[in-house]
């Protein structure tokens with residue numbers, strides 16, 4: 001799929017969702033990893049929600065007092081998020097695969113607003129582009145936290161992508177972020193009582209060494 005059709009695909013999804021149907025129960029919510037381990041977050045600092053979609057993670061981070069950026073390829077999602085006027089939150093339409101979060105772009109005219117060592121918190125949920133992982137490590141401030149949660153290959157439901165390119169392999173988050181100190185890692189598939197626990201998502205919270 002080309003970048004343009006990728007953007008069109010997500011724009012179509014978000015246009016159909018719209019903001020009109022907002023009720024307290026369908027406001028964008030943070031991913032379960034962030035809501036479950038919210039107590040690990042710093043009380044101040046900077047954060048970014050990468051591939052934010054409707055911005056549940058970003059809104060949550062900004063509401064906790066973090067100066068938060070949100071980026072997504074879908075201009076429709078970004079416009080909807082900006083329309084919410086959440087204090088402390090800035091959302092930008094950006095193709096993170098085209099303009100990765102690398103310092104090498106920092107001095108170019110196409111520079112992203114994202115620079116090395118800037119973020120105290122980086123959150124990614126339900127999105128995988130392996131080539132970005134090194135850049136995310138670089139973009140974390142010393143002591144900064146990464147919250148990463150997305151679908152893995154042993155997932156038990158039909159939720160999420162089917163293309164293995166977008167699915168994590170066994171323990172892959174640990175490998176991708178082995179430069180960070182692991183605080184939390186979850187990866188359940190078909191063990192034990194399948195009526196309990198999230199069987200589809202791999203989750204990692206890791207910290208950049210000081």
Ligand SMILES: C[S@@+](CC[C@H](N)C(=O)[O-])C[C@H]1O[C@@H](n2cnc3c(N)ncnc32)[C@H](O)[C@@H]1O
Nearest residue numbers: 010051052053072073074094095096097125126
């Ligand atoms: C499954 S949604 C997840 C959205 C949000 N993180 C969440 O958990 O609800 C995947 C998101 O990735 C975004 N996306 C896909 N490719 C992207 C790219 N190259 N750059 C930035 N965002 C991208 C899509 O627009 C979409 O909002």
